[in-house]
Amino acid sequence: MVKGSVSREAWVTPDGEAATGRPVGPRGEARRRALLDAAARLFVTKGFEKTTLRDLVETAGGSRATIYELFGDKAGLFRAMMEESNRRVLDHLSDARSPLPASPDEALVRFALHFLRGILNDETRAVVRVLVAESGRIPDIAEEFWQSGPATTVRGVADYLRALADGGGLRIEDPEASAQAFISMVVGELFMKGLILPGRPVPDDEIERRVRYAVRLFLDGIRAPEAAGGGPASGRS
Amino acid sequence: MVKGSVSREAWVTPDGEAATGRPVGPRGEARRRALLDAAARLFVTKGFEKTTLRDLVETAGGSRATIYELFGDKAGLFRAMMEESNRRVLDHLSDARSPLPASPDEALVRFALHFLRGILNDETRAVVRVLVAESGRIPDIAEEFWQSGPATTVRGVADYLRALADGGGLRIEDPEASAQAFISMVVGELFMKGLILPGRPVPDDEIERRVRYAVRLFLDGIRAPEAAGGGPASGRS
DNA sequence: CTCGAACTGTACTGTACGTTACAGTACATA
DNA sequence: TATGTACTGTAACGTACAGTACAGTTCGAG
Known part of the structure; x- marks a missing residue:
């Protein structure tokens, strides 16, 4: 419980890279592109609220967890897009x-x-x-x-x-x-x-x-x- | 349970008046106005998705059930507004x-x-x-x-x-x-x-x-x- | 005053969603 | 090939919501 409650403060990787930034590896780069493309299609046609993370992942591949690693949260992906x-x-x-x-x-x-x-x-x-x-x-x-x-x-x-x-x-x-x-x-x-x-x-x-x-x-x-x-x-x- | 399952078919009042219509009494007229006014304020400032029926009722008074009696559903109220x-x-x-x-x-x-x-x-x-x-x-x-x-x-x-x-x-x-x-x-x-x-x-x-x-x-x-x-x-x- | 319909308050249901945790897997690097 | 780590898949949690049921209350008509 205590360990869980620090997770937000530990939201930065040891070497100072913010998690809500560009991907850290070459695989993530591809996934990031796919997510941004899916976001550009879905957010723009369905609106922010009606687009679910499940929709996005279904279109882009990968997993919901990756969205949080790459963009912080749903709004972060929207903003990046x-x-x-x-x-x-x-x-x-x-x-x-x-x-x-x-x-x-x-x-x-x-x-x-x-x-x-x-x-x-x-x-x-x-x-x-x-x-x-x-x-x-x-x-x-x-x-x-x-x-x-x-x-x-x-x-x-x-x-x-x-x-x-x-x-x-x-x-x-x-x-x-x-x-x-x-x-x-x-x-x-x-x-x-x-x-x-x-x-x-x-x-x-x-x-x-x-x-x-x-x-x-x-x-x-x-x-x-x-x-x-x-x-x-x-x-x- | 069986009785409950017919409720959808009974969505029309006995005398044939559709529930999604104008109010049937003088009290409902006032409530209808209040709901439309609240809708004009809330839907327009917060958007459709982010406005909840609870918000609307809190602003307009009355109860959520009344929304369904007067407007059919949330979208009906939005449309009327x-x-x-x-x-x-x-x-x-x-x-x-x-x-x-x-x-x-x-x-x-x-x-x-x-x-x-x-x-x-x-x-x-x-x-x-x-x-x-x-x-x-x-x-x-x-x-x-x-x-x-x-x-x-x-x-x-x-x-x-x-x-x-x-x-x-x-x-x-x-x-x-x-x-x-x-x-x-x-x-x-x-x-x-x-x-x-x-x-x-x-x-x-x-x-x-x-x-x-x-x-x-x-x-x-x-x-x-x-x-x-x-x-x-x-x-x- | 009486009666019945119209309205209200509340509790409940089912569902859908964002978010998190975690164990497993694939991959870049050396 | 070995190894650590960056990503994936899944399951679960808590919450918030639209919609429903129903008993209680109010109010107008007769």
């Missing part, structure tokens, strides 16, 4: 940043296409859904997601607009607000709809149509009228 | 629709202010959060929310824009897309941020600033430039 998924989703997003080729029209269209395709996939939707549902459980991960995801994306577009404003004939008073407005127009209701309704994927031609419309609306509203008589008729089709 | 909250949130929204006074600027600003304040309150956020988290449990309610809420709002704005396009000097090729873009700009990241992050309320002056910015951006992009002799800038017929 979310950190990873978070990173993966953010990588999708960062792909969309920063190429500044050709005209503003072209640059914005290209960014927006990349961005929209990046956030409308199933994984992103699922991760954000869990983030919303369990944000109370993992406020720090939610915060990091927001800062590294949406906030950074807006800042990236704002930087681009700022650079453009200097010599690009655009009237941009508040780059952050403009960037936010542009991104909002591009996304529209699609993302929220995907969170609330079981979504069939958005057809790619609708994505393109929406992006071109948003860019046109954005530019024609923001383009300085003093750009000489001819006016930049953003010609297409 | 969501239907009501849904309706309340949608009422907020419908307040924002359809006044068409003065200039387009003024009309859009007024609508947007009303709309944004309507969706940025705590109740709306909480209800949508639950809708996202439990959309699998109540797909029909989620669908109804979407159709009666966002979809109807967009349609309302689109109708307004359509009416304006006829004689208002605005170039509106696709009223639905324009309405969607406008609303998206107005909302921006605010709502999604409120879902993911524990939100402090948005200060009212920020709401106003955002709305005015969105309206200006929207109109300057959509206003037909007929003053400048000819208006060839409009790309397509």
Whole structure:
């Protein structure tokens, strides 16, 4: 009894490695991957509460005890999984940043296409859904997601607009607000709809149509009228 | 034992009234209200799984048996609560629709202010959060929310824009897309941020600033430039 | 006031879950 | 090949929960 009661204090291995960390052997490494993959599938489709450790082990192999050795407890596995998924989703997003080729029209269209395709996939939707549902459980991960995801994306577009404003004939008073407005127009209701309704994927031609419309609306509203008589008729089709 | 085993078949009262219905007496009416109120508070703050019947009864008074008499089971109470909250949130929204006074600027600003304040309150956020988290449990309610809420709002704005396009000097090729873009700009990241992050309320002056910015951006992009002799800038017929 | 139905309180049942303990096994290392 | 240890499988524990049964109480109708 006494020996049992110390088990919590002895939760660190002799050489200082925390038990709630990465695996200690090469076998554990494989099991850790399997558990994280199973977690990414189960937690995200069934939610935290409805996913049982038995489910996870049945999917990943191994045993429940291993979960405790590798992740401390159920919440630890969930948290580790979310950190990873978070990173993966953010990588999708960062792909969309920063190429500044050709005209503003072209640059914005290209960014927006990349961005929209990046956030409308199933994984992103699922991760954000869990983030919303369990944000109370993992406020720090939610915060990091927001800062590294949406906030950074807006800042990236704002930087681009700022650079453009200097010599690009655009009237941009508040780059952050403009960037936010542009991104909002591009996304529209699609993302929220995907969170609330079981979504069939958005057809790619609708994505393109929406992006071109948003860019046109954005530019024609923001383009300085003093750009000489001819006016930049953003010609297409 | 034999008598007990028939209890499931006897789940309907002798006179044919299903147990999962509205209360049969005046006392039950009060208890039903109390239970729905408790549910609106607890389910929405703690989620479906983490809210226990004991919690609900402790908050609402009465007894667990009453829940089964009035709502059938836990999910029935949840569903009834969501239907009501849904309706309340949608009422907020419908307040924002359809006044068409003065200039387009003024009309859009007024609508947007009303709309944004309507969706940025705590109740709306909480209800949508639950809708996202439990959309699998109540797909029909989620669908109804979407159709009666966002979809109807967009349609309302689109109708307004359509009416304006006829004689208002605005170039509106696709009223639905324009309405969607406008609303998206107005909302921006605010709502999604409120879902993911524990939100402090948005200060009212920020709401106003955002709305005015969105309206200006929207109109300057959509206003037909007929003053400048000819208006060839409009790309397509 | 009486009566019966509607509601309440409580105790109980069965079950499912997270967590732990432990004995057995497979594996990396030397 | 020998050895210690990192992982596995299983069983068990305690708890917490939804749902049920039932006797007691309240309240409105006649």
